[in-house]
Amino acid sequence: MSDFTPLRSVLYMPGSNERALEKAEAIPCDALILDLEDSVAPDAKPAAREAAAAAAASGDYGRRTVTIRVNGIGTEWHEADITAAAQAGPAAVVVPKVESPEQVARLVDLLEAAGAPDHTRLWAMVETPVAVLDALAIARSSERLGAFVLGTNDLVKELYAEHVPGRAPLLPSLHTALLAGRAAGIAVIDGVYNDVKDAEGFLAECEQGRQMGFDGKTLIHPGQVEGANTTFAPSEEAVEDARGLIAAFEDGRGSGVVTYRGRMVENLHVESARRTLSIHEAIRALDAS
Template sequence: MAIKPRRSVLYLPGTNARAQEKAKTLSADGLIFDLEDAVSPLAKDEARACVSHTLTNSGYGHHELIVRVNPLSGPWGHADVKAVAKLDIDALLLPKVESAEEVEQAKEAYLAAGGREDLPLWIMAETPRGILNLDAVLGASTSIDVVVMGTTDLAKELRVPPDSERLGLLNALSHCITVARAHCLDILDGVHLDFLNSTDFDSICAQGRRLGFDGKTLIHPCQIAEANRAFSPNAAAVNHAEKVLAAWQEAEREGKGMVVVDGRLVENLHLEEAKRLLELHTAISGR
């Protein structure tokens, strides 16, 4: 499948029609229309109607469009799924997933409401049990496309204090990245709530990239540019990938069994990573 840039994925409150309209002009790769945490219990019906109206009159261009519903175990989830089934979106985001059964039930409810068989599911890893069961959850359905870290809820559950180094979360974050890669899935880092602190945000984006995340979920448009920069291949990386690909192709033409680039041995795994990076770079440049 073609690589989709998911460097920056912005949450939009379900009741905020103005923010949803403004998002059409933003450079985020994805937009999550949130019916869950960003909406008060008394405004669930309003949010559902607002998002349905907005996405029926779309015009979002390249943006990947995702709706986060409430858990089906609660009072609003089934109504959310029924409304979302009528919309032309790119994915359905399931919160607080802890078991394979929850994924299966959500897919069944969505299809029963008339939804598309091929709609991708995104799932959130944000509870200790969800983290422990992630392998089974991701194996529950071939529809799952992306894992989204819910670091705010997870930090609360783990009793981890706010920390720009996120030391208390690193084990869970690395575990989820490993499991997501075992299932060949993309995985997105959680939100950074202190959005006016650009220094901390820059540091956390850089940490997320080093850990292996594909991008970051965001709560404010001011975070988009830095997330896009942090999770885009830089010029040096693109140049090196081009050199690896060219050297490998030359070695194949000449029948050589060894490829060396800048004094370092290049193996097939390096070639595959170079191709992936260049494909990502091309996809980003096309925007």
């Protein structure tokens, strides 16, 4: 079985909403971010912290990747959030506005001091100009760092940019984060699409994200899950093509140039095909659980 972890659809759920946490058990997303930050009012944060930690530790979400987003560095809730999240042992703790390797080191120290198990990774949100410009150093700063999560709404705000179809104002930042993430070997997850009623625009942005190389997309509504799952999964045609390409390469090994459907096949093409099959197999395993 593949050890690839699908992250096509990463759904934010407010930690303060008990009904939403229960509903999430049946939503077919690949991952959940149980949120203690933006979606939770200040007076509800302690209760949300307790509820999210209990949910993450419950085992009620099957094979989904369950994470907790804590309040940001420097806020009054941050260290208590980190402690509770670490002790709950989710797949990852998501931290907003991470901007330096030094912050990553401090976050890792806090997680380990609170007893976070080895499987609990750190997901750093990239959502400021400083984070984008220092993305490679951040991505390489700790073995516990498992993913970048793009905070595109904050990036638009910080850049004085605008939300437009095609995201031209954000493309340099998105590419930079992707380059850094791939260089460091971590997952990179695209930002949210804000208009939950605009299905066409959402699917177009999913397609753009997939073409760029993102592992998946963060979502703000369960209605976006199916579109993200479909878009970020290899199509049947892509899976068939990958199998055929690998078979042709294996059959032609040692005979010089190998071609498949008129295309020259090299090791790099085989690696891409194997990755396609790994994603396909991991999705099938997740869907079957």
